Amino acid sequence: MNKCMELDLQEMLPDLLHRTLDSAARARVEAHVAECASCTEELKVLRTVASAAVFAPTIDVDRIVGHIAPYRPIAPVVQAPARSRVVSWLVAASMLVVIAGGGSLLMVQQRQPGARVAPTAVASHQVSTSSQSVAVKPPVTSVPVTRTLDQPIHTLALAPGVDGLSDGDLRQLMNDMDSFDALPTVEPEPVLSVDTGDNLDQGL
Amino acid sequence: MTPSPEIRPPTDTELIERWKAGDTRAATQLVGRHSQALARFAASSGEREGIEELVQDTFVRAFASLDSFRGESSLRTWLFTIERRLMLDRRRAERRSRETVPDEESDHVSEYGALDSLIAEEAQERVRRSLEALSPTQRDVFTLRVQQGLSYKEIAEILGTTEGAARVHYHNAIQTVKEFLRDE
Ligand SMILES: [Zn+2]
Numbered sequence: 001m002n003k004c005m006e007l008d009l010q011e012m013l014p015d016l017l018h019r020t021l022d023s024a025a026r027a028r029v030e031a032h033v034a035e036c037a038s039c040t041e042e043l044k045v046l047r048t049v050a051s052a053a054v055f056a057p058t059i060d061v062d063r064i065v066g067h068i069a070p071y072r073p074i075a076p077v078v079q080a081p082a083r084s085r086v087v088s089w090l091v092a093a094s095m096l097v098v099i100a101g102g103g104s105l106l107m108v109q110q111r112q113p114g115a116r117v118a119p120t121a122v123a124s125h126q127v128s129t130s131s132q133s134v135a136v137k138p139p140v141t142s143v144p145v146t147r148t149l150d151q152p153i154h155t156l157a158l159a160p161g162v163d164g165l166s167d168g169d170l171r172q173l174m175n176d177m178d179s180f181d182a183l184p185t186v187e188p189e190p191v192l193s194v195d196t197g198d199n200l201d202q203g204l
Numbered sequence: 205m206t207p208s209p210e211i212r213p214p215t216d217t218e219l220i221e222r223w224k225a226g227d228t229r230a231a232t233q234l235v236g237r238h239s240q241a242l243a244r245f246a247a248s249s250g251e252r253e254g255i256e257e258l259v260q261d262t263f264v265r266a267f268a269s270l271d272s273f274r275g276e277s278s279l280r281t282w283l284f285t286i287e288r289r290l291m292l293d294r295r296r297a298e299r300r301s302r303e304t305v306p307d308e309e310s311d312h313v314s315e316y317g318a319l320d321s322l323i324a325e326e327a328q329e330r331v332r333r334s335l336e337a338l339s340p341t342q343r344d345v346f347t348l349r350v351q352q353g354l355s356y357k358e359i360a361e362i363l364g365t366t367e368g369a370a371r372v373h374y375h376n377a378i379q380t381v382k383e384f385l386r387d388e
Contacts (some may be wrong), residue, residue: 018353052331056243
């Protein structure tokens with residue numbers, strides 16, 4: 001079979017088949033096919049292929065339309081109000097203080113009677129400093145935000161570490177933490193900074 | 205006598221606007237206009253079952269995101285693009301499930317089980333085998349060009365490739381198909 005020398009016309013054979021050519025182009029292609037054996041053969045092949053796989057299932061139009069949801073214009077993305085983020089952070093900050101308080105009280109609980117309870121700043125806003133006040137649970141959800149903001153920042157630093165806590169106390173602490181809504185993603189910090197706590201302790 | 209107004213079918217763009225304005229009959233017209241072409245493309249592309257479901261998913265997705273249809277290509281080209289993406293997703297999911305549950309059939313053969321029933325006649329059987337010999341991309345390009353009559357520009361858009369690459373795929377495909385049909 002001779003190769004076609006008019007490749008731009010051969011390329012239009014599928015368009016000839018689908019009648020998508022304008023009349024001038026169509027006349028040119030038809031005239032070419034009439035004298036080109038390669039294009040005659042190719043057009044025959046294309047006709048066979050085009051008529052082959054037409055046995056696709058009949059589509060139920062109404063069924064499809066029934067699944068189409070009514071038109072809803074794409075709404076612009078609404079940013080969450082800035083205020084709510086501030087509130088979230090205030091809540092998160094208050095939770096930190098609560099955890100500090102909880103940690104401190106649990107620590108107090110661990111101490112032997114008579115042992116000196118070093119940092120009592122926590123107790124100053126929650127319970128009496130008596131070493132017998134071990135039954136007081138840290139307020140989990142009822143600490144008002146405004147009150148939390150009033151706390152001196154070094155209150156956090158007074159919280160002792162959790163090293164001395166028993167397994168049960170740790171579990172209790174973790175359970176309480178689980179119930180918080182707006183915990184920050186970082187670990188609570190009270191147990192980390194101890195320097196300011198020392199200063200305060202000396203001042204007591 | 206006044207000349208009767210020219211009666212022409214509404215364009216896709218006009219139907220889309222009508223549907224957006226709440227005319228559900230416009231959706232019916234659009235689906236009726238393009239659904240069979242989508243079904244044919246799926247069958248030619250080797251889908252063996254769930255073609256109706258595939259066509260339905262294509263329309264549901266298309267109508268849900270009609271605002272992103274800019275009208276730069278034809279609606280049908282855009283629908284083919286969505287359908288082809290869904291087919292690729294399906295095949296990927298099938299491949300993954302086959303990896304966990306070993307299957308003796310190869311991808312190639314199982315994909316083409318569809319056409320066994322679709323093309324019954326002996327002459328068409330030869331076409332089926334020639335299409336089976338093509339790579340999936342060659343097959344998509346070839347059937348979109350020959351069975352759907354799309355331009356290389358439209359095909360390139362559907363496949364996310366260039367017109368040049370689509371031409372090369374078509375050229376290789378037609379050579380293979382011709383050889384198959386000539387040999388038998
Ligand atoms: Zn020629």
